[in-house]
Amino acid sequence: MQYSIGVEYALHCLVYLIDNEEDYSIGIKELSTFQGISETYLSKIFSKLSKNGIVSSVPGVKGGYKLAKSPEEISFWDVIEAVEGPKPIFQCKNIKDNGYLYRENICTSAPSSCTINLVMLSAEEKMREFLRSKTLSWLNEELNRVLPNQIREETRKFFTKSSL
Numbered sequence: 001m002q003y004s005i006g007v008e009y010a011l012h013c014l015v016y017l018i019d020n021e022e023d024y025s026i027g028i029k030e031l032s033t034f035q036g037i038s039e040t041y042l043s044k045i046f047s048k049l050s051k052n053g054i055v056s057s058v059p060g061v062k063g064g065y066k067l068a069k070s071p072e073e074i075s076f077w078d079v080i081e082a083v084e085g086p087k088p089i090f091q092c093k094n095i096k097d098n099g100y101l102y103r104e105n106i107c108t109s110a111p112s113s114c115t116i117n118l119v120m121l122s123a124e125e126k127m128r129e130f131l132r133s134k135t136l137s138w139l140n141e142e143l144n145r146v147l148p149n150q151i152r153e154e155t156r157k158f159f160t161k162s163s164l
Contacts, residue, residue, distance in 0.1 A: 006045045006083045009035060011139065013042070014079065017055065017067050018140050019156050025057075025064035026159055034158060045083060052082035071136035077128050089124050092117035 013031045020026055028046060032039045046065055049055045056068040067074065092114050144152060 003080060003084060006041075007080050009037060009042065010045050010049060010079050010083050011076065011136075013046075014049075014054070014067070014074065014136055015140055015143060016155065016159055017065065018071050018136060020066060020159060022066075025062070025066045027064035030064070030159060034155075048082050049079070052078070054078060054082055067136075071140060074136045075132045076134045076139075077131035080131060088121070089127075090117065090120035092120070 012035065016031065016034070017026060028039050028043050031046075032042045035042065046055060046057075050057055050065070050068075053068050054074055055065045057063065057065055094114060
């Protein structure tokens with residue numbers, strides 16, 4: 001299982017929106033410049049985030065994006081699901097039904113649910129629960145704790161200058 005790099009870019013960019021003043025938005029150009037990725041790629045990610053109510057777009061020359069909800073209300077899982085879509089990680093194909101015993105009609109009654117699928121679905125749900133417990137607010141606090149103040153201040157200055 002692997003999430004696309006789009007999830008990582010989304011989470012990073014969403015953190016930059018947290019400290020932004022309510023009247024200001026941050027443009028895709030500024031976000032993509034800061035991250036070192038194409039505007040087109042980041043626009044696709046933000047389109048998905050917007051459709052899922054995580055960010056709202058602000059039209060106009062000074063337009064861009066801002067958070068549509070408070071950072072406490074946006075979980076890692078919300079972002080993952082917005083960027084990756086709602087598909088399950090494990091998709092059981094019922095390959096047990098193709099096994100020798102069933103192909104040759106030696107056994108005719110298989111359990112209706114696949115034990116492997118049940119385990120995988122349970123594990124996936126536990127992971128979702130964990131990712132739902134981690135919010136943008138939590139991430140922002142963690143970054144304040146683990147990153148040098150200079151990095152956080154210079155990041156804020158970059159986006160403050162960009163929005164003026």
